[in-house]
Amino acid sequence: MLISRRQMLGGALVFAGWRSPAFAQALTADGFIELRAQRVELGLLEGGVGKTEAWLLGNGPGPAIIRARQGEALKLRLINDLDREIWLHFFGVRGPSDVMTINVPPGADHAVDCVFTPPDAGTFWIAPMSDQSRLRDMGLSAVLVVEEAKPVPGLTDLVLVLDDWKLDDAGVVEGNFGDVETMVGEGRLGNWFTINNQYRPHLALAKEGFTRLRILNAANVRTMNLLFKGPDPMVIARDGQPVKPEPLGRKALVLAPGQRADLLVASAEGDIGLALDLFEDAAEIGYLVAPKGSAAPPVIPDDFALPANPVTPLGAxxxxxxxxxxxxxxxxxxxxxxxxxxxxxxxxxxxxxxxxxxxxxxxxxxxxxxxxxxxxxxxxxxxxxxxxxxxxxxxxxxxxxxxxxxxxxxxxxxxxxxxxxxxxxxxxxxxxxxxxxxxxxxxxxxxxxxxxxxxxx
Incomplete structure (x- = not known):
């Protein structure tokens, strides 16, 4: 178990003094974060081989990760280097309606500036709202991480974007976009699993404290039933909204397309294998690696929870x-x-x-x-x-x-x-x-x- 019942009930230590994650991202001269839709060649096959043409928001090879702070203005400049217009939406963000879905015409001279203040902290994503089957399957999305207004100390972020790609043996994305039978049936189901656009990656956990896994299912149709082989994670948020912390247990983390979840794991508990429950089989998709000499994690107070977001309560x-x-x-x-x-x-x-x-x-x-x-x-x-x-x-x-x-x-x-x-x-x-x-x-x-x-x- 990542956090035992004894630790939860008897914890005398608190988070005070833990390290707070910092982030830095390149800004333009006028203070904007530039997010560019472009063609990128990826090596998605085993060993990083293959030549997969992907359409990414960013330079790749991993997914773009935009970081913001709750209650502070986020300034994004969106540029479309593709040969078609795109409509992008901020999924899960309760921002102003005039900027939550944005049309970005092709061409650098048609850059679109988007400025708003995120009201909620959490894990969100930016993805297409038109021609979704093609654009999402080509990889066109980004993760939006909104840090809490008052940083939660002791947590180091690790973003995991789960996806399945429909590839041929050479690693090329198979066509048939717009196929009617696929549209009225199950949908475009991929045959090749990646985490952060990598096949079975080894990703390092924080040496001290806890790693906050921010997990997104970016697949077109597949519900990801994610299994953790090793220490038991603690679920602390879903769809960008805090939940009462609860150990996952031996269950799979179930994420429908577009859903997100935040979990806590500690490197002191050892390596973690990640697999997908395919019902008749399980497919290993990656590994979380504990650095050597990892310190024992501090004990989580029994009243720990992420700060609530300012959501208006339900009426009668x-x-x-x-x-x-x-x-x-x-x-x-x-x-x-x-x-x-x-x-x-x-x-x-x-x-x-x-x-x-x-x-x-x-x-x-x-x-x-x-x-x-x-x-x-x-x-x-x-x-x-x-x-x-x-x-x-x-x-x-x-x-x-x-x-x-x-x-x-x-x-x-x-x-x-x-x-x-x-x-x-x-x-x-x-x-x-x-x-x-x-x-x-x-x-x-x-x-x-x-x-x-x-x-x-």
Whole structure:
């Protein structure tokens, strides 16, 4: 175990005096962090061989990591060196609506500046909102790490981006983007696993104190069931929001596409092997290596938790307005027709236009939002998943709680709704603007599983 029950209950030491992680990143003359979308050649095969053309936000070979501080202005300059426009979204960030989704035209002379102050500390990501199947599968994303306003001492960050690539034997990304059968089926499932764009990397843990693993699942469709072989990690945050610390135990860490989790591990407990539970098999994907002579970790106080983010609590649920959302589409998903661009279309016409999924009978965003809310209003979303697949559903600009008999008390920005089941979610509409709700499987979002809602002042 990373942290024993005896340590948790009998801990007399505190975090005072531990090392605080520092970060530095190159800035332009006017104080911006430059994030550039560009073609990069990666060696993703065993031993770093192969010539995989990837489209990255950054120079590579690893994923871009942008660091900010809660409550302080983040200044990003986005440059698109690709041959197509891109729309990027700050997933999980509750920032202002006019900069959370940004169009970046191709060409250095069309650079877009983005300035905002992150309200929450946590692990977030920047990824495409259009042509998601192609752009995400080519690697176009970045991790946004927002440090706590008052640094939590004794924690050293290690970002782990999990991905599966669909490669041929030479390491080239296989085509067939836009394939209708893939779009209405499971999605674009990869066959080659990486961590930080490396095959089975050996990554060093901090020699002293605890390593804070910030883990992102960047895959198009695959839910990552991550196994830890060795010491038991402590889960301290999910989807960028703090949770009550809890040992993972022998269970897998389950992350749907786009989900994140923060965990604590200590090098004094030894090396850790990372593997994916593939149900019929397990695939080793990397190793966390403890430096020689690692010091014993300080004892965590039994009341330790990350500072809560300033999320508005839910209002009275018996007074909340209920919004019904029906998810349809895909193979055996019940969709026979849906509105596309304001016109009712049969399934054949939808498929000819690259659509096969719908929310409330509408395929893709429409001129009218699904619902409109007043700022400060608490809403309950009754979501009925009539499709044949579990659906990871994401909300922009807000966080919600699952409601069973009572609110879960855990804020998230993504919830997985099992096939054929209904889930009730509640959130406070606290962030004005036009926002999206959508599936986090890239092919389904491209295929119409996306809608909008508006929060009015």
């Amino acid at each position: 649920l018996d007074e909340a307005r209920t919004i019904n959302l029906v998810l349809e589409g895909g193979i055996k998903g019940g969709l026979t027709a849906a509105k596309l661009n304001g016109v009712e279309r049969d399934l054949r016409t939808l498929l000819e236009n690259g659509k096969g999924w719908a929310i409330n009978g509408v395929a893709g965003p429409s001129a009218e939002p699904i619902f409109t809310a007043k700022r400060g209003e608490t809403l309950q979303l009754e979501i009925d998943n009539r499709t044949a697949f579990p659906q990871p559903l994401h909300i922009h600009g807000h966080v919600w709680q699952v409601i069973a008999e009572a609110p879960s008390g855990v804020f998230q920005d993504t919830v997985v709704i099992p096939s054929g089941e209904q889930v009730t979610l509640a959130f406070t509409a606290e962030n004005p603007g036009l926002w999206a709700l959508h599936g986090l499987v890239a092919e389904r979002a491209d295929g119409g599983l996306i809608g909008t809602f508006r929060v009015e002042e």
